[in-house]
Amino acid sequence: MIPGERRRREPSRWIFSRELKESTFLEESQDERIRPYIITPLGTRVKRVLFNGNITSMNVEEDATKAVISDPVGSFYVNVFNRDFSSAQKIVLDTHAVGDLVTVVGRVSSFRTDQGTLYFNVLPEYIFPTDENARSYWTLMAQSSAERKLVAIREAGKMEKPDALSLMKLGYTEDEAECALRSIKHYPGFDLNALREAIVGSGSSLQVSQSLTNAKGLILELIKGSSDPKGCKYDDIVSAMEKEGLDRGAVDEALNLLGTEGDIYEVSLKRFKAI
Amino acid sequence: MTKIGDIKDETKSAGVIVKVVAIKEKEYESERGKGTYFYGIIGDETGTLPFTAWVLPSTVRVGDVVELKNCSVRKYNERLRLYVDSRSEVILRPEDVMEVKRTYRDYKVRSLNLNDSYVSVTGLITQVSRSTYEKDGIQKEVISGQFTDDTGTVRISSFGPELKDGMKVQISGARVQEYRGRLRLSINENSAIAGADFPTPEVPLYRISEVDRGISGIEVTGICVAVGDRSGLTMRCSQCRRRVDDGSCEEHPDAEKTLDLYATFTLEDGTASIQCNTGKDVTSTLTGISVDGKEFNQVEIESVHSGIKNKLLGRPFLVRGEASVTDQGTSLRAESIVEIDVETLKRIRAAMRMGID
Ligand SMILES: [Zn+2]
Numbered sequence: 001m002i003p004g005e006r007r008r009r010e011p012s013r014w015i016f017s018r019e020l021k022e023s024t025f026l027e028e029s030q031d032e033r034i035r036p037y038i039i040t041p042l043g044t045r046v047k048r049v050l051f052n053g054n055i056t057s058m059n060v061e062e063d064a065t066k067a068v069i070s071d072p073v074g075s076f077y078v079n080v081f082n083r084d085f086s087s088a089q090k091i092v093l094d095t096h097a098v099g100d101l102v103t104v105v106g107r108v109s110s111f112r113t114d115q116g117t118l119y120f121n122v123l124p125e126y127i128f129p130t131d132e133n134a135r136s137y138w139t140l141m142a143q144s145s146a147e148r149k150l151v152a153i154r155e156a157g158k159m160e161k162p163d164a165l166s167l168m169k170l171g172y173t174e175d176e177a178e179c180a181l182r183s184i185k186h187y188p189g190f191d192l193n194a195l196r197e198a199i200v201g202s203g204s205s206l207q208v209s210q211s212l213t214n215a216k217g218l219i220l221e222l223i224k225g226s227s228d229p230k231g232c233k234y235d236d237i238v239s240a241m242e243k244e245g246l247d248r249g250a251v252d253e254a255l256n257l258l259g260t261e262g263d264i265y266e267v268s269l270k271r272f273k274a275i
Numbered sequence: 276m277t278k279i280g281d282i283k284d285e286t287k288s289a290g291v292i293v294k295v296v297a298i299k300e301k302e303y304e305s306e307r308g309k310g311t312y313f314y315g316i317i318g319d320e321t322g323t324l325p326f327t328a329w330v331l332p333s334t335v336r337v338g339d340v341v342e343l344k345n346c347s348v349r350k351y352n353e354r355l356r357l358y359v360d361s362r363s364e365v366i367l368r369p370e371d372v373m374e375v376k377r378t379y380r381d382y383k384v385r386s387l388n389l390n391d392s393y394v395s396v397t398g399l400i401t402q403v404s405r406s407t408y409e410k411d412g413i414q415k416e417v418i419s420g421q422f423t424d425d426t427g428t429v430r431i432s433s434f435g436p437e438l439k440d441g442m443k444v445q446i447s448g449a450r451v452q453e454y455r456g457r458l459r460l461s462i463n464e465n466s467a468i469a470g471a472d473f474p475t476p477e478v479p480l481y482r483i484s485e486v487d488r489g490i491s492g493i494e495v496t497g498i499c500v501a502v503g504d505r506s507g508l509t510m511r512c513s514q515c516r517r518r519v520d521d522g523s524c525e526e527h528p529d530a531e532k533t534l535d536l537y538a539t540f541t542l543e544d545g546t547a548s549i550q551c552n553t554g555k556d557v558t559s560t561l562t563g564i565s566v567d568g569k570e571f572n573q574v575e576i577e578s579v580h581s582g583i584k585n586k587l588l589g590r591p592f593l594v595r596g597e598a599s600v601t602d603q604g605t606s607l608r609a610e611s612i613v614e615i616d617v618e619t620l621k622r623i624r625a626a627m628r629m630g631i632d
Contacts, residue, residue, distance in 0.1 A: 012500070014545025050498065050543060103589050105500055126500065128589020134498070137591040137615050137623070141496075141545050144627040173484050175546065249621040256624075 012050035012105055014142040015040065017074035018198050020049070020120050025186040026110060038110055038120070041190050042149045043183030049122060051076055052103040052130045052138045055096055065093050069104060072139060073198045078104060078122045092127045101135060103128045146199045148172065150192060151269055152180040171269055200259055215246050215254040216263075223264055224274045231271035280321025280376075282348055282355060289346045289357060293317040293324075294373045295339050316393075317343075317357065318375035325351075328359035332367065340371035352390070377465075379447050384490055385426035385479075387458050392451050396460065397471050398424040400431070400442040421492070422460055425476040428492030430457070435464035445471040456599035457489035478595060480626035484546035486605055491597030495549060495607065496615060496623055497542030499587040506538040507580035508571055536566045538583050542592065542607075550606040551594055557609050562586055591615040593623075 156162035167177035226232035298315035512524035
């Protein structure tokens with residue numbers, strides 16, 4: 001643990017670089033010494049992040065090391081300086097090379113250009129070597145978190161006066177509900193579609209097996225044939241596919257792929273429609 | 276007079292004859308000074324209702340039948356509640372006898388809380404054991420076990436109805452209690468227990484932000500971002516299990532010291548963080564270090580600590596265990612911990628899709 005750090009520190013946000021990059025709003029604190037929170041287009045309130053990815057470029061100098069670390073949809077810019085608490089992390093980062101897979105936990109700092117554009121850097125607190133399983137796990141969690149927020153934002157948009165409690169009654173956590181409200185407040189009219197497509201597509205590097213192709217066909221047929229105006233229910237898809245000998249895991253993978261490829265979309269939490 | 280079972284909406288003028296099922300007194304402070312009010316549950320042969328009384332004769336006790344005139348019924352916490360205030364009239368009816376039909380709200384294990392202390396729950400009974408205790412000079416039996424539904428597990432104790440391993444039951448009138456940051460249920464001869472039919476529950480996977488009360492039989496995932504400085508080998512007093520790294524136990528100076536292995540670490544999953552701890556067996560399995568019957572020198576003790584750090588830091592894990600919620604925050608005592616692999620990823624993917632209802 002870093003010296004002087006509080007015992008209960010703020011948990012990290014798991015967001016894709018793309019979500020951070022598209023952020024344009026800072027929530028300033030009354031206290032000027034406190035770094036502002038970054039509010040992303042999905043309403044995520046960011047001070048610390050945790051992410052993993054491949055080092056795609058590295059510039060090592062005596063007083064600082066700069067690295068670019070790529071997640072499935074973009075890059076994080078990592079700066080580590082040879083001073084104070086961070087010199088230990090510089091030593092760790094310097095042992096790595098381009099191509100290495102790493103997990104980084106760090107604080108995000110922002111700066112605005114004269115033109116008003118915001119740029120973000122990550123100042124690492126920890127850098128850990130990582131493998132494919134850890135990468136898949138992080139991608140899955142970051143993706144699921146973003147997807148839930150996207151659906152919550154859509155639900156909030158349908159409400160005349162959206163509030164956290166109404167969203168929580170729909171099954172969102174307090175944090176997700178607040179993210180949706182912040183997104184609506186600070187990014188009115190923001191087109192989330194490009195971000196959605198990038199994030200939902202981020203898991204598509206998975207190999208597609210023959211059985212999965214079959215499952216996709218069956219599920220698409222089922223969703224197309226559904227007469228429910230609110231969309232085909234997830235639980236109904238699972239039980240129908242059980243009869244075809246497909247387990248829940250296969251159904252989920254097929255649903256993810258169908259979503260990625262643009263054949264279906266999630267109308268609301270756990271309800272699907274064909275496009 | 277209105278029957279409790281017929282009260283379906285808010286009203287400004289309710290009149291009921293009821294039995295006091297539960298009553299508690301609470302002090303409050305307002306601009307006009309200190310005062311006391313009462314709250315609890317009232318009922319009649321058609322049902323029960325929570326109440327708050329700003330004014331009530333101090334002689335009213337549990338079991339008393341009272342007539343309440345000119346009361347209001349309003350929603351509080353999503354639930355109807357009867358209010359007795361200064362314009363209400365309270366008439367004691369000491370001659371009356373009344374049967375109360377108890378009604379309980381249905382709860383999942385993950386929603387149990389101390390604000391609603393008598394509930395209806397449906398779940399599976401396991402790990403039944405029996406013990407005896409003495410009350411008023413008479414030996415009595417208590418049956419203990421675990422109560423599990425698809426959202427988690429709590430301990431259950433019965434001072435009446437029979438509990439057997441593998442029973443699937445619906446219980447009305449189970450009491451919710453808390454002990455050391457963990458929730459538990461207790462039942463007695465006033466609780467109704469009936470057979471129920473439901474699929475055997477699987478262990479639920481929670482996102483860390485959803486772990487907000489002391490229940491067990493749950494799983495979380497996360498990447499380990501910190502390992503506690505004192506993780507590793509430690510000496511404990513064999514009597515009280517307290518750490519005695521520097522010298523001997525103050526309370527048991529003559530007791531033997533035993534070697535223990537444990538770890539504390541922080542997991543984060545992007546929704547929140549949670550403090551986890553593992554005892555001897557789980558830490559041993561995780562690290563491949565066994566301590567039984569061995570002695571360690573200082574260098575080895577330090578290498579065990581760095582071994583735990585190397586094994587945990589920056590890695591993703593699936594942890595099953597028991598959560599406890601105290602002033603110090605939420606923590607999870609791990610019953611098992613495995614590093615996330617391709618198989619666990621499939622499960623996590625399915626659970627993240629479903630969420631916890
Ligand atoms: Zn002792």
